[in-house]
Amino acid sequence: MTLLAFLFLLTLVPAGCVRSRHPPKAAISSPVFGPREVHGVKGGSVTVKCFYPPTPMNKHDRKYWCRQKGSSCLTVVSSDFVAAAYQGRVTLTDHPQENHFLVNISALEMSDAGTFQCGVGINGRGLSFRVTLSVAEAPPVPEDAELFYVKLRSTWTVTCSFGKETADMKKYLCKKEKDGCRNIINSYQSTDVPGGLQLVFEDTSGSFRVTMTQMDWEDAGLYYCGAGDYEKDDPKKELDVFIYEDKNFPHFKTNITGKVGGSASFECLYDPLLNDSSRFWCKQRGRQCGTTIIDNNGRVQDTYEGRVTMFENPENKTLTIILNQLQEKDKGTYWCMSNQLREQQSSTDLTVVPGEPSLTGKKVVKAQAGSRVNLTCCYPCKYYSYEKYWCRWSNTGCAMLPVQQQQGLPQPGDACEPNARTVVLSLDPVTEEDEGWYWCGVKRNGVFGETMAVELQMSEGTDANLIPEFLDVDSSHDPGAVPPGGAHSDAEVRKGAAPESSDESQGSNTLALVLGPLAGLILIAVTAFAIVKYRQLKRSDLVSVGSYRTNISMSDFESVRDFSASNSAKETHETSMGGDEFITTTTDTPDSAANTTKAKRSSKEEADLAYSSFLVTSSNIAQASSGGDSAVLDVPPPQDQA
Structure with a gap:
C-alpha cells in the first residue's frame, strides 16, 4: 500500500521538476552536438556545424565526418583524411x-543523401552526433534550424528578424512540445513575465531579441521565434538548443533572500x-530591464545613492554588486547586463x-x-572568522579604509548585544569633506557578504559634541589616543568624560593653560628681585667718620665679629688728612657693645625671615601654575628695624 501511495505521489510531480534534476539521455551519451537535419539542392552545397565540449583534449583531438552503413560508420573526411569518392568537394x-x-x-548529388555522424576522436567512442542529409531536385528547400550550444546555468540570447512588414505584429518565443508550442514570452506581455526572461526590440524594425538566463537541462529542445501567430503561416524560425x-563554468545563486534593513x-x-x-545592473520591469541602477562608468540612480556599489574581482572574473538598506519593495529580479x-x-x-540584520549600529551619525x-559596527560570533x-x-x-576590531562595546549607548564584537572606524579630526556614506561589511575567501551603511552628516553649532560617537579629547593626555584615520576602541577614554559646551569654553581653557604658568x-622673578634689593638695603649701615661718608656692608661687620668674638669692646681711631689736626677716640663700653650686637643680630634675622617667606611663596606659585590656575603673590611691606 505504501508503494502504491509513493507511485501516486510521483505521478503528481511535474515533469519539469524531474527533468531539471537529471540531464537528458542525449546530453549524457553525446556531448557533441550538430543539426538534426540538413537540406540541400542537387548541384548546390551544404555546411554542417558540429560543436564539442571545450576541453584541451577535444581542442587537439581528431575531428571526423562519417557515413553510417549498418552498424559501422565509414569516414568521409577527417582532420587528416578525405575519402576518394569525395576528393575535391x-x-x-x-x-x-x-x-x-x-x-x-x-x-551535391542525389546519392549524397543519407545518415551521417560528426564526432571527435575515434569512431564508436560516443563523442558523436547523428545528422540526416536531404538532397532535393530543385528549390525551395526547408530552412535549417539555427543551432545553439549552451552551457548549463549560463545565458542564452537569440535575435530574430522578420522585416519591416512585421513591425506591428506580435513577437514571440515558444518551445515545441507534443501538444503544440508552449509560450515562453511574447511582446504582448506587460506583467506576469517569469524572472530571467527578457524580450527587447532591436533598432531594426521587425527585429527583436530574447534572453533566457540560468539555462537548465529541461531547457534543451526545439524552439520557435516568430511574428504573428504560431498556428498560422506567419513567419517563424526554428531554433535548436543543446545544453552541456x-x-x-561558475554557478551562481539564482535566488537570494535578504532581511528588511x-x-x-x-x-x-x-x-x-x-x-x-x-x-x-538593473531591475526587471515587465518583459525587459528597467532603468539602470548602477554601471561601471560611475552612474548611480539617484534613489539608490549610498545603497548600491560594484566590486570587480579580475582574478576570478567576477563582479559583485551589493544592495543594502533593503526594503520590501526591493524584491524582484535583477539583471547583470553587458554589451x-x-x-x-x-x-x-x-x-x-522581515527580520533583524546581523550587522548592527547607528545608521545616521551627526558630527x-x-x-x-x-x-x-557590531557583528555576531558567526562572523568571527x-x-x-x-x-x-x-x-x-567603495574605497577600503583601515580598521581595527575590538571585543566588547566601545562606548555606552551603542545598539549592540553585550556578547557582540565591534569594528570601529575613527575619524580624527572630522572635516566637511568626510560627510557622506560609510559601509561596514564582512567577506570570506574574497566573497563579499553582509554589509551595513552609515550616513555621516555634518552639523552646525555645538550640539554634535553631546553625541557619544565623538568627544574633543586632548590626545596628549589620552593613553589610548591613535593617529587620525586609525580605528580603535574608545571605551576607556570616554568613560566619565564630560564634553565641552562650546568652542568658546574650549578656547578659554586653552588660554588659561598657557598664560597661567x-x-x-x-x-616669581619680580618678587625675587624685590627681596634681594630689600636684603641689601637692610643689611647695610651708613657710618660718618670725620669729613667722610662711607657705606659699610653688614658682611664686614660680621667678619669683624667672627674675628674678635672674644672681645667685649672695640676701638676705632681715625686721623684726618689735611686741615686742622684733631684726634677722635671712641671707646665702647661693655653695655654699648651688647646693644650693638643686639641690633646687628636683629637685622640678620629679619633678612633670613624675608628669604624664608620668598621660598614658601615661590613653592605656592609653582604648585598653582602646575594646576593650570594663576596665583597672585602678596609681599608684606618691610617693617621698621627695632
Whole structure:
C-alpha cells in the first residue's frame, strides 16, 4: 500500500521538476552536438556545424565526418583524411577557440543523401552526433534550424528578424512540445513575465531579441521565434538548443533572500580583458530591464545613492554588486547586463523578508567639524572568522579604509548585544569633506557578504559634541589616543568624560593653560628681585667718620665679629688728612657693645625671615601654575628695624 501511495505521489510531480534534476539521455551519451537535419539542392552545397565540449583534449583531438552503413560508420573526411569518392568537394575546418568544426560538401548529388555522424576522436567512442542529409531536385528547400550550444546555468540570447512588414505584429518565443508550442514570452506581455526572461526590440524594425538566463537541462529542445501567430503561416524560425555541462563554468545563486534593513550580494561574470565593454545592473520591469541602477562608468540612480556599489574581482572574473538598506519593495529580479559576451549576462531573484540584520549600529551619525568621530559596527560570533572592513562609498565604488576590531562595546549607548564584537572606524579630526556614506561589511575567501551603511552628516553649532560617537579629547593626555584615520576602541577614554559646551569654553581653557604658568614665572622673578634689593638695603649701615661718608656692608661687620668674638669692646681711631689736626677716640663700653650686637643680630634675622617667606611663596606659585590656575603673590611691606 505504501508503494502504491509513493507511485501516486510521483505521478503528481511535474515533469519539469524531474527533468531539471537529471540531464537528458542525449546530453549524457553525446556531448557533441550538430543539426538534426540538413537540406540541400542537387548541384548546390551544404555546411554542417558540429560543436564539442571545450576541453584541451577535444581542442587537439581528431575531428571526423562519417557515413553510417549498418552498424559501422565509414569516414568521409577527417582532420587528416578525405575519402576518394569525395576528393575535391568536401572539406573539414576546425575552430578550436569557438569549440566547433565545419564540414562543407559541394556539388551535391542525389546519392549524397543519407545518415551521417560528426564526432571527435575515434569512431564508436560516443563523442558523436547523428545528422540526416536531404538532397532535393530543385528549390525551395526547408530552412535549417539555427543551432545553439549552451552551457548549463549560463545565458542564452537569440535575435530574430522578420522585416519591416512585421513591425506591428506580435513577437514571440515558444518551445515545441507534443501538444503544440508552449509560450515562453511574447511582446504582448506587460506583467506576469517569469524572472530571467527578457524580450527587447532591436533598432531594426521587425527585429527583436530574447534572453533566457540560468539555462537548465529541461531547457534543451526545439524552439520557435516568430511574428504573428504560431498556428498560422506567419513567419517563424526554428531554433535548436543543446545544453552541456562545463565544469569550469561558475554557478551562481539564482535566488537570494535578504532581511528588511539588511543587504544582499549579487555575483556576475565579466571579462577583465574587455576594458571597453559596458557593464550595468538593473531591475526587471515587465518583459525587459528597467532603468539602470548602477554601471561601471560611475552612474548611480539617484534613489539608490549610498545603497548600491560594484566590486570587480579580475582574478576570478567576477563582479559583485551589493544592495543594502533593503526594503520590501526591493524584491524582484535583477539583471547583470553587458554589451559584449551576452552569455555572461545573468539574473537573480531577490526576496525580502522581515527580520533583524546581523550587522548592527547607528545608521545616521551627526558630527561637528574638528571633533573626533567613531563609526561603530557590531557583528555576531558567526562572523568571527570573517574579514571585516570599512569603506568610503562613492558612485565609482567603495574605497577600503583601515580598521581595527575590538571585543566588547566601545562606548555606552551603542545598539549592540553585550556578547557582540565591534569594528570601529575613527575619524580624527572630522572635516566637511568626510560627510557622506560609510559601509561596514564582512567577506570570506574574497566573497563579499553582509554589509551595513552609515550616513555621516555634518552639523552646525555645538550640539554634535553631546553625541557619544565623538568627544574633543586632548590626545596628549589620552593613553589610548591613535593617529587620525586609525580605528580603535574608545571605551576607556570616554568613560566619565564630560564634553565641552562650546568652542568658546574650549578656547578659554586653552588660554588659561598657557598664560597661567607664564604669569607665575613673571611674579616669581619680580618678587625675587624685590627681596634681594630689600636684603641689601637692610643689611647695610651708613657710618660718618670725620669729613667722610662711607657705606659699610653688614658682611664686614660680621667678619669683624667672627674675628674678635672674644672681645667685649672695640676701638676705632681715625686721623684726618689735611686741615686742622684733631684726634677722635671712641671707646665702647661693655653695655654699648651688647646693644650693638643686639641690633646687628636683629637685622640678620629679619633678612633670613624675608628669604624664608620668598621660598614658601615661590613653592605656592609653582604648585598653582602646575594646576593650570594663576596665583597672585602678596609681599608684606618691610617693617621698621627695632
